[in-house]
Amino acid sequence: MAVFGGHRRDDNPALPPGQYLTESFPVLSSGPTPSIDMEDWEFFIHTEAGQTHRWTWDQFIALPSQDISVDIHCVTSWSKLGTGWRGVSLDTLFAEVETGFDFVMAHSYGGYTTNLPLGELLNGRAWIAYEYDGDELDAEHGGPARLLVPHLYFWKSAKWVRGLVMQSEDNPGFWEENGYNLHGDPWREERYA
């Protein structure tokens, strides 16, 4: 009988259950990387009252931004610790938004969607990120801008994000309709439906 030795022994308290450390930055996308014309780029938040808050690229990058250092965890079991981003807090973007709905559907250029509870996007826990590691965010990794929700599995951090639509219920997004968990907390191993 062959005996598995293993050699990583990532005994790191920052590592959620079932995850291993990687130094590279794997790419997982369900389709081609969309090409986005910056002239047309927008970010919006749409509420149940029919109100749409919009930012052009210039308006968006003029907003107060933050340097963010966070650990990220992919459902395919890799984690990357201490990744550095720059982005706009969702608290800033939601400052003027009035909504009674508790859930959000994030929509991306290219058609990707993912659902999130609004409460998990606020209070310094989520951003729209547009720089990675000091450089502009590569298209492969979701540039020009992506959602960054590091406390959930990384499929929730929608690449090429375009806008958020408020929803009354936690309706599933793309991967959530394809076998993945509605919530996606890595510390509770909420990987699959």
Add this chain to the structure above:
Amino acid sequence: MTSRAIGWRTGSLERAHPLTASARSITFTVSSWPGNDAGQHVDVRLTAPDGYQAVRSYSIASTGAGEEIELAIDRLPDGEVSPFLVDDLELGDTVELRGPLGGWFVWRPEQTQPVQLIAGGSGVVPLIAMTRAHASAGSSVPMQLLYSLRTPDDAFFRDELSQPSATARTTWHYTRAVPSGWSRSAGRLTAEDLKRETLPPEHVPLTYICGRTGFVETVSRALISLGHVPDNIRTERFGGT
């Protein structure tokens, strides 16, 4: 709302054979395996004597019902799990398996759209599952595979893919070294190659691309430049950037 509906099952290594110098086909018997769609993947968990565990996700080469699943594993030079599965695991040894997983990068026999498969290296694994599902279902939907390899020695499943009875035709492409007498010289897949060797946009194929990140990015961009719509391109990537 912890949800762990998909649990771990024990798989016993039933058969194994080398595919290339660095890759091996391993077939497990998994009791109460529910069967899987072509293109789905499975998590494999190994446990060391001291309790340390490592989990990796692999595409499934087999498809359909039954309690056997075949994986085709390429040994990563710096890998922790793949060298063990390729070099060490013996017949009768057990691993834990969780799945089948994924509902997007799959092909089901009831689909009616023509299908173009494009594989880079070991990215052929979920795609051969699709050619197998196509054959076993007797599907009349056009399906063809373009298989890009570094050298002729790197092919997985060459005999099976080359059989005259194969219902999906395979076109071979080589990036580093070609067989003797090959008409095209070795080189990366270009938009010209794709135009010549894949179903044209007018046929509105559904295209599945699987390979390393750079390969998938290059090929999907070229297909869009040829007039394919992004909604008809599904991708599965592996490796870092």
